[in-house]
Amino acid sequence: MLTRALIVVLVILNLGVALWWLLRGEPVSEPPASPVGVAQLEVLPPTQAPPAAATPTNNAPALQDVTPASAPAATAAPVGQPPVTPDLPPTAVAATPAPAATAPAVAPGPAAAPAVAPPAPVAPPAAPAQCVSLGPFADRATAQAAQSRAGSALRTARLREVADAGATRYRVLLPPAASREEAQATVKRIVAAGVSDYYIISQGEETHAIALGQYRNREGAERRLAALSAAGFKAKMVASGGDGSAQWWLDATLAAGTEAAAARQRSGAAQQRSLECARVR
The missing domain is CATH 3.30.70.1070 (Sporulation related repeat)
Structure with a gap:
């Protein structure tokens, strides 16, 4: 009798354990502890879905999609529901400083050309000096008188005696x-x-x-x-x-703008001969 009673008790215990095992729920794990200083996100219950758009009637023309193909489709958030921010590490949620406003670069204007002084007028080259020998004169006094008569027509002059003129x-x-x-x-x-x-x-x-x-x-x-x-x-x-x-000649350098013939007429000389100016100096 005692043995049979123990067997019945063991069977009942086994059935109770099996029934508990079947009826127990999934173990609920506690959420991980959130980092210190980071706000927790709470998921709000969804609100009522927006009413569906009215179906166009047969009399109204159908609307065409005119959105460019290259434009990315914008995902609209449900009405009344704030955007969900993904759970980021602490370093990713640091405040990003706003970009500093920069003034538009101003293109430098063309540099002003330096003032160039006009070139100084170039004086025309001076005409080469012209020298002549006026004469012949019979004596020194006659040659000196001819030099006085020529006056300003001659710039420099000197008397020259020619021995054995014949x-x-x-x-x-x-x-x-x-x-x-x-x-x-x-x-x-x-x-x-x-x-x-x-x-x-x-x-x-x-x-x-x-x-x-x-x-x-x-x-x-x-x-x-x-x-x-x-x-x-x-x-x-x-x-x-x-x-x-002997004869006397008047060797002279003509003044600027004076012709040899004009100097000869003013001096009263009978002849004029070309002369190298080096012999007058």
């Missing part, structure tokens, strides 16, 4: 050397200086002299003398064929 030719030569060998040595120096037209006189009073040219006018002979003097030779000019009389 000469028909002029010779340029170096004085006779002591011997022919010395004359030949001088010729070598003349050739080295680039001087041509020379010969050694071998007879007469001018034996061993070196002739350096014969000219029909005095001006040519004087130019030859100047060239030899520049080369370092002391030559002389000898006139021949004249009566021994």
Whole structure:
């Protein structure tokens, strides 16, 4: 009897445990503790759905969707329900500072061109000086009177005496050397200086002299003398064929704007000859 009673009790206990196991609910887990300082989100119960749009009748034209395909579809939140903010970590909910208002960049205007001073007027080049020789005059007093009559037509002037004015030719030569060998040595120096037209006189009073040219006018002979003097030779000019009389000439630089013919008429000279201005200074 006792054994049977124990068996019945065990069966009843087993049935009770099985019934409890079947009737127990799912274990409810407690929500995790929210971080300190972060507000909790509460889900509000949904409100009443908005009424459906009225169905257009057969008489009203159907509305067409004119929204551009490229425009993203905006998701409208239900009326009366605030937008749901996702649960973000504490670092993500930090307040974002508002962008500072920046003034629109102003494009710099074109830089003002620096004032350029107009170029100074360039004076026209001065005309080269013109020099003439006026004459001939019989004596020095006559030449001086001619210079006074010319006056302002002449800028600078000097008197020049020409000895043996009636000469028909002029010779340029170096004085006779002591011997022919010395004359030949001088010729070598003349050739080295680039001087041509020379010969050694071998007879007469001018034996061993070196002739350096014969000219029909005095001006040519004087130019030859100047060239030899520049080369370092002391030559002389000898006139021949004249009566021994002398003449005076007025060598002058013309004033600006004065013609040679006008200066000759004012001075009363019979002739005018072109002259190198270097001989007037």
